[in-house]
Amino acid sequence: MTNKQQKYDVGDFAMFFGPAHPGSGNFSVKVEMRGERVLKATADPGYLHRGFEKLMEYRDPMQNSVLSDRVCVLEPLQWNLVHAEAVDNLMEYDVPERAKYIRVILAELSRIQSHFIWYAVMSLGTGFMTGFNVAMGYRDYILDVFNMITGGRVYPAGYICPGGVRKDLPEKAEKKILAVLDKVDYMRKFASTENLAWMARFKDIGVLTKEEAIKYGATGPILRGCGVAADVRRDDPYEIYDQLDFNIPVYDEGDAFHRFRIGLEEIEESMKIITQAVDRLPKGEVRTPNLKPTVQFRKAKGETYVRNELSRGEGAFYMVATGEKTPYRVKIRGPSFSHMIPILERLLTGVDYADLPAIYWSLYQCPADVDR
Amino acid sequence: MTAIEQEKKTDIVEKLSSELDASVVLKTDRRLWVTIDSSKVVDTCLKAQQMGFEHLSTISAVDWLEEGRFELVYHLWSYKYNSLLSIKTKIDRNKPSISSINSIWDTYAETCERECHELFGIDFKGNSNLTPLFLEDWKGPPPFLKDFNWREYTLKELYDEENPREKAYFEVKK
Numbered sequence: 048m049t050n051k052q053q054k055y056d057v058g059d060f061a062m063f064f065g066p067a068h069p070g071s072g073n074f075s076v077k078v079e080m081r082g083e084r085v086l087k088a089t090a091d092p093g094y095l096h097r098g099f100e101k102l103m104e105y106r107d108p109m110q111n112s113v114l115s116d117r118v119c120v121l122e123p124l125q126w127n128l129v130h131a132e133a134v135d136n137l138m139e140y141d142v143p144e145r146a147k148y149i150r151v152i153l154a155e156l157s158r159i160q161s162h163f164i165w166y167a168v169m170s171l172g173t174g175f176m177t178g179f180n181v182a183m184g185y186r187d188y189i190l191d192v193f194n195m196i197t198g199g200r201v202y203p204a205g206y207i208c209p210g211g212v213r214k215d216l217p218e219k220a221e222k223k224i225l226a227v228l229d230k231v232d233y234m235r236k237f238a239s240t241e242n243l244a245w246m247a248r249f250k251d252i253g254v255l256t257k258e259e260a261i262k263y264g265a266t267g268p269i270l271r272g273c274g275v276a277a278d279v280r281r282d283d284p285y286e287i288y289d290q291l292d293f294n295i296p297v298y299d300e301g302d303a304f305h306r307f308r309i310g311l312e313e314i315e316e317s318m319k320i321i322t323q324a325v326d327r328l329p330k331g332e333v334r335t336p337n338l339k340p341t342v343q344f345r346k347a348k349g350e351t352y353v354r355n356e357l358s359r360g361e362g363a364f365y366m367v368a369t370g371e372k373t374p375y376r377v378k379i380r381g382p383s384f385s386h387m388i389p390i391l392e393r394l395l396t397g398v399d400y401a402d403l404p405a406i407y408w409s410l411y412q413c414p415a416d417v418d419r
Numbered sequence: 420m421t422a423i424e425q426e427k428k429t430d431i432v433e434k435l436s437s438e439l440d441a442s443v444v445l446k447t448d449r450r451l452w453v454t455i456d457s458s459k460v461v462d463t464c465l466k467a468q469q470m471g472f473e474h475l476s477t478i479s480a481v482d483w484l485e486e487g488r489f490e491l492v493y494h495l496w497s498y499k500y501n502s503l504l505s506i507k508t509k510i511d512r513n514k515p516s517i518s519s520i521n522s523i524w525d526t527y528a529e530t531c532e533r534e535c536h537e538l539f540g541i542d543f544k545g546n547s548n549l550t551p552l553f554l555e556d557w558k559g560p561p562p563f564l565k566d567f568n569w570r571e572y573t574l575k576e577l578y579d580e581e582n583p584r585e586k587a588y589f590e591v592k593k
Contacts, residue, residue, distance in 0.1 A: 093553035101563055261473050261498075264527040275498065282501045283449055352450065352494055352505060354476070365479050365492065378479035380494075389526040418553055 058082045064403055066094050071407070074387065074414035080400060088395035090388045096418040103377040108134045108342040111374070112205035118379060119416040120201065121164050122358050124157040124193070126416075127207035129355045132285060133364040134209035137347040143332040146211035147286045152224065152324045153196065153207065154286075154355075155317040159231055160189040161358035162310045165411050166238050169307060172404035173248045178238070185234040188227050196220055209342050211334035221325050228318050235314045249304035253394045253406035256301060263393065264385035267360025268313065268411060272306035274299035279356035293320050303409030310411070313358075345370055359383055359411050381416025388417070431500055438470055439463050449502045457491075457508045461518045464493060464506065468523055471499035475524045478531040480539045484565040487512045489541060493520070515539070519546035538563040 061079045065071030073094035079087040099118060103111045108130075115130035116123040128150055135142055163186040170178025190200040195217055197203035206213050255265070260273040270277055278295045280288040296312035298305040347368035354363040360382030367376040387410065394406050435443045435451065441463070443453045455463050472495035481490040486509075493506040510517050521529045522545070532543040533552045540561035543549065551557065559576070560567050578585045 093551075093555060096553040098562065101569070262525055262527065264475055264524065266474075277498050282498070283496075283503070352476075352503060354496075354503070361476065361496075363476060363494070365477070365494070367481055376479075376481045378477065380477040384477075384530070385527050388530045392526065 059086075064407070072412060072414040074412065074417070076391065076395070076403075076407070078395065078400070078403070083400050085395050085398050085400060085403065088392050090391055092388065092414065092417045094418065095415050099419045100377050100379060104373055104375065107372055108209050108344055108374070109205070109340070111377075112208045116202045116205065117415070118381065118419060119357075119359075119413045121413055121415075122157050122161045123202050124153045124197075124207060125161075125355065125357045126362065127203060127205060128154050128286075129353055129357075129362050129364050131207050131209050132355065133351055133353040133366045134342060134344075134347075136351040136353055137349060137366060137368050138209065138342060138344070140210050140335050140338075142211050142335060144287075144329045145215075145331045146333045148324050148328045149212050149216060149333065150207050151286050151288065151291075152321055152328075153193075153203075155320050155324075156189055156192060156224070156227075158317050158358040159314050160186045162314050163189075163234060165307065165310050165358075165408075169245075169249075169405075169408045172408040173244055175242070175244055178242075181237060182234065185230055188230040192220075192223055192227050195223060208334075210338045211332070213334070215333045221328065224321065224325055228321060231314065231318060235311060235318075239311055246304065248402075248405050249307065249409060250302060252303045252402050253398070253409055254300070254302045255390065255394060259393065260301070260390075263389040265360070265390055266382050266385070267356065267358070268306055268309040269360060269386055269390070271295065271297045271309050273301040279354050279361055283354055285353075285355060287324070288320075291320050291323050293317075303405050306409045306411070344368065344372055344374070357382055359413055359416070360386070362416070379416075379419050381413070381419060383411075383413045383417045386410045387412050387414070431502065435467075435470065435504070438466055443504075451502055451504045452507065453504065454507045457510045457517050460491075460493070460506070460508055461520055461522065464495070464520050464523055467495055467504055467506070470497075472497040472502075472504050474498065475520075475528060475531070476503070478528070478535060480535045480541060480563075482512070482539060482563070482565045483509075484512075489515050489539060491517060491535070491541070510541070515541040516544060517541065519543040521546055537561065540564070 059081050063075055063077055065075040066073055075091040077089045077091055078085050099114060102114060112130055115126045118126040163182045167179045167182035194200045197206035255273050257273045257275060260270050274297060276295055276297045281295060293316045296309050298308060348370050350367045352365045354361055362382055363380040365378040366374050369375045391410055432443050432445050441453050441455050443451050445451055474496040476494035476496050479492045483490055488509045489512055490507060490509050495504045519532055529546050529548050532546050533549055535541045536549045537552050537554060538561055559572055578588055580589050
C-alpha cells in the first residue's frame with residue numbers, strides 16, 4: 048500500500064463507471080486504469096441504502112409485506128414471497144393450496160419480466176437499441192397482467208402477504224395469463240436468434256470458474272453458468288415446486304454469453320411451470336381461514352432462515368421474533384450482494400475497458416438488493 | 420420422507436456433531452443449527468466447508484441489548500447434502516471482536532463482515548478491508564444498534580428548531 052504511488056506511470060488514471068451512467072443503475076464502480084486496461088476495480092454501493100432491515104423492526108408483518116416490494120424494483124413479487132414465507136414459517140401458518148399456486152404463478156411471471164429487463168440492459172450495453180425497446184415493450188404485456196391481479200403494474204403493494212395472498216384472482220385471469228405466454232414465447236424467440244454483435248461482445252468475456260463462483264458466493268444464473276446445477280426451487284423446495292416438472296439449464300463455459308443463455312432457457316422453463324400451475328389451479332380459499340387482517344406476531348417466537356430462488360439467484364430472509372408486535376431482527380440476503388461486489392471486482396481486474404459494460408450487465412445487477 | 424432419507428438426515432447430524440465437536444440440532448427440514456464458542460468460529464467454518472458446506476449464504480448479526488451481547492449467525496449451504504447449517508456464536512457487546520473468516524471465503528466473507536462492521540460496529544480481526552460500505556460521511560454510532568434512536572438522531576443532526584418550516588417535527592416528538 049505504501050509504495051502505491053511509485054507503481055503508477057503517466058498513462059495511469061482512475062475513473063468512475065456509474066452512478067450517472069445511463070445503464071449502470073444506482074451503483075458505481077471505480078476503476079483504476081493503465082491505458083485501456085483495468086488494473087483494479089472497486090465497487091461502490093450505497094446509493095440505494097434505505098435501511099429496510101431496520102425499518103422492518105418498527106413495523107408489523109403486514110406493513111412489512113408492502114415494504115418488501117421495494118427491496119428490488121425489478122422483481123418485487125418474488126421479494127414479497129420470501130418475506131411472506133418467513134412470517135408463515137414463524138407463525139406456522141398452513142397456507143391454502145390455491146394461494147400457493149397463485150404465488151408460484153406470479154413469482155414465475157415476475158421472473159420472466161425480470162429476464163426481459165436483463166435482455167434489455169444487455170442490449171443497451173452493446174448499443175443494440177432495438178433489443179432494448181422490444182424487450183421493454185413485451186415486458187409491458189406481463190405488467191398488464193400484474194395490474195389486473197395485484198392492482199399495481201410494478202409494485203404489487205404486498206399482494207403476496209403472510210398467510211396467502213390478499214385477493215383471489217379476478218375473473219378470466221387464467222385465460223389472460225395463458226394468453227400472455229404467447230407474447231412471452233415470441234419475445235423469447237426474438238432474443239434467442241443468433242446476433243453477431245452479441246456473440247462478439249459477450250463470448251469468452253468475463254469467465255468465472257466453478258471454484259471461484261462457489262467461493263465468492265455466486266448463486267442463480269451466474270452459478271449455473273459455471274457448471275453447478277444448483278437451484279433453490281429443486282434443492283430446497285418451497286410452495287409447490289416439488290410437484291412441478293421443470294428443468295434446470297446449466298452451462299460449463301462461465302462466460303457472459305452463457306450466463307445469459309441460462310436466462311433465456313429459464314424463461315422457457317418458467318413458461319412450463321406457469322402452464323402446469325394454471326392447469327392444476329385448485330378452488331378454495333386464498334388466505335388462511337380464521338385469520339385476522341393483521342398478523343398476531345406476538346405469538347411468534349424463534350428464528351427462521353428462508354431461501355428462495357429469485358430471478359437473480361438466492362434471496363433469503365433471516366427473521367428473529369421475540370414475542371413482540373414487530374420482528375426483533377430482519378436480515379435480507381440479496382443475490383446481487385455477492386455478484387456486484389466480490390465477483391464484479393474479481394472479473395474486472397485485468398480486462399479491457401471496452402468489456403466492462405458487457406461483464407457488468409451479464410452479472411444481472413440489481414443495486415437495490417445490494418444496498419437494501 | 421422415506422425411511423432412507425430419514426436415516427441419511429440423522430447421519431448428517433451425527434457426523435456434523437462429531438466433526439464440529441458441538442451439538443447440531445435439526446430443527447425443521449434441511450435446517451441445521453449449531454451454537455459454538457466465538458473463539459472456534461474459523462475452525463468450525465473451515466471444518467464445515469471441508470465437509471461440503473461450501474456456500475456462505477450470509478453473515479447476520481443480532482443485537483441482544485438486555486443480554487449485553489451480539490450474536491453472529493453464519494449461514495452455510497451445502498450443495499452435497501442440500502441442507503443449511505446456521506452457526507451461531509455470541510460475543511461481548513462492549514468489546515465486539517471476532518476472527519475474520521476471509522481465509523475461507525475470501526472477499527465475499529470480507530464484504531459481509533464489512534457490512535456487519537458498519538451497521539453494528541463489530542470488529543473482525545484479520546479483515547484489513549473494513550471500510551464503509553453503504554453509508555457515506557456517517558459520523559453517528561452504528562445505526563443498526565438497538566439503543567440507537569434514529570428519530571432523535573435525525574432531529575438533532577439534520578433539523579433546525581429555529582427554522583419555522585421544520586419546527587413542526589419537534590412538536591410531533593413532544
